[in-house]
Amino acid sequence: MIIYDISPADTPFLSAIGKSKATGTKHEWQTHSLTAASSTNFVLEGDDATTDAATVTGRVYNYRAISDKVARVTGTQEVVNKAGRRSEMAFQMEARMKELKRDVEKILLENNASVVGTATAAPECAGAQAWIVTNTSKASDATASAGNGTDAHTDGTARALQESFVEAVLASAWTNGGAPTLGICNAFQKRKFAAFSGSSTKTSDGDKTKVVNSVDIYIDPLGNEVRLVPCRQAPTDVVYFFDPEYVKFAVLRDFKTQDLAKTGDSERKQIIVEYTLEMCQEKAHAAIYDLSAS
Numbered sequence: 001m002i003i004y005d006i007s008p009a010d011t012p013f014l015s016a017i018g019k020s021k022a023t024g025t026k027h028e029w030q031t032h033s034l035t036a037a038s039s040t041n042f043v044l045e046g047d048d049a050t051t052d053a054a055t056v057t058g059r060v061y062n063y064r065a066i067s068d069k070v071a072r073v074t075g076t077q078e079v080v081n082k083a084g085r086r087s088e089m090a091f092q093m094e095a096r097m098k099e100l101k102r103d104v105e106k107i108l109l110e111n112n113a114s115v116v117g118t119a120t121a122a123p124e125c126a127g128a129q130a131w132i133v134t135n136t137s138k139a140s141d142a143t144a145s146a147g148n149g150t151d152a153h154t155d156g157t158a159r160a161l162q163e164s165f166v167e168a169v170l171a172s173a174w175t176n177g178g179a180p181t182l183g184i185c186n187a188f189q190k191r192k193f194a195a196f197s198g199s200s201t202k203t204s205d206g207d208k209t210k211v212v213n214s215v216d217i218y219i220d221p222l223g224n225e226v227r228l229v230p231c232r233q234a235p236t237d238v239v240y241f242f243d244p245e246y247v248k249f250a251v252l253r254d255f256k257t258q259d260l261a262k263t264g265d266s267e268r269k270q271i272i273v274e275y276t277l278e279m280c281q282e283k284a285h286a287a288i289y290d291l292s293a294s
Helices: 012-016 075-079 088-109 163-175 187-193
Strands: 018-021 026-031 058-063 065-074 182-185 217-219 225-230 239-242 248-259 266-278 286-288
Touching: 012 088, 012 182, 012 225, 026 266, 058 266, 065 075, 065 088, 075 088, 075 266, 088 248, 088 266, 163 239, 163 286, 187 225
Parallel strands: 018 248, 182 225
Antiparallel strands: 026 058, 065 266, 182 239, 217 225, 239 286, 248 266
């Protein structure tokens, strides 16, 4: 027999970004920006050199999070005919791993502030919306986060996605030196891109029975080329534009399987991961917040 499962398990954001090594429960990194370009940088012939003021680096951090999934299988479940699988534990562990990766994907994209953690409160890492503030579009009554992971964005009145929002945030990213190439959004917002003026002409690709009504690559007036990827774990009211080079999945303990103590006629295994979101440079990314999702 065959077990049919159509539950989505894809994690496009986690799959697209790089991985870095965290070395502590408070993961730190540094950011830096060049001084503004000058139109008056002229010096006298033979003049003594003058030292220019250097821009200092910024030291930022994100606390780690710990996520897990635990499978439990009784002795009976493991030995009876399972109609479609040999090992109940192997089946359960495969399912738990998929679930855990989806949880991590959702956490990394959430509007969540970092929490250091205590003996009674679990540590939490700040998600993307708590970081990206420079190149954004938000409702007029919304309150932006501080942009350092310590607090969350406060939602305002929901607005329909407009092409002008997209152009504005990508232009802002370009002005600040960014070049986002990955768009992450849920299905509703992805469909909205198909209504933009640049995609108003539908194509049949030479087949009269086939109509293409999809925007998979968005190119703005400045030449920013963004691949739009629908993500089931993305917030419903946000469209993100990431430069994957400047965001990392920082791992303190990578996905690991371990046996738990046996306390009776059952077996338990745990999959655990300790990680955080490393927003290497938030100015490299852009986002549109406070979008209507219906």
